């Protein structure tokens with residue numbers, strides 16, 4: 001069982017991992033905290049972008065010799081393959097940590113995962129530590145990895161019947177606030193922009209800088225996108241949404257009077273598309289902001 005201090009360290013690792021959202025794709029946003037043999041935090045790090053050091057390597061570099069005999073607390077199973085960088089399990093063994101705590105296992109592990117190799121080397125490994133909480137950050141990457149399509153969030157202004165209408169100020173403000181955490185934004189004009197321009201590795205989204213914009217969710221995935229924010233209601237947005245149901249919707253619903261009689265002839269009054277359930281509701285401006293997920 002992880003100690004109270006280790007649980008706190010995992011929450012810290014989850015929080016700092018989010019700084020990689022909108023830049024790490026196609027790699028996952030991962031955070032790592034290193035505790036020394038007495039349980040004190042001596043290093044932390046996260047993964048910023050493809051081609052740069054992974055979270056564990058950054059955290060171990062910060063900890064230096066203090067990691068020896070200590071514990072590495074990491075939000076995703078350490079990798080076990082030679083890619084752009086040596087595998088993280090190698091860095092963990094070289095740093096001689098005694099214990100590794102993992103929140104979420106990596107479904108992309110090639111062959112035996114990093115956890116198995118660490119155990120074989122005599123390191124104590126605990127997995128599923130705050131997995132649900134880590135998925136708040138890793139969830140979109142994980143679902144994209146499993147489906148081969150980016151995780152799609154659609155923000156729009158709804159009419160009273162719940163149908164999407166043209167982009168309004170509420171949608172523009174929403175997109176401005178959220179875009180930094182997404183790989184790509186599909187603008188009202190149908191263009192694909194990086195959520196944070198220039199944030200990804202050099203070869204990621206090179207395809208988007210050409211003339212041919214990928215038309216399918218699978219092509220966006222192949223280009224490196226793991227999360228896409230679709231803004232408003234436009235032909236460009238409609239093309240993508242027709243090919244890929246959004247995983248998540250954020251709907252700005254107009255306010256009504258405290259007592260109001262809808263015209264029965266006007267048809268049903270709605271909020272979310274069919275097949276979505278409410279996950280949060282809050283007053284926003286003169287109306288209500290409702291979020292929903294599929295299923």
Ligand SMILES: [Zn+2]
Nearest residue numbers: 054078079088
């Ligand atoms: Zn790694």
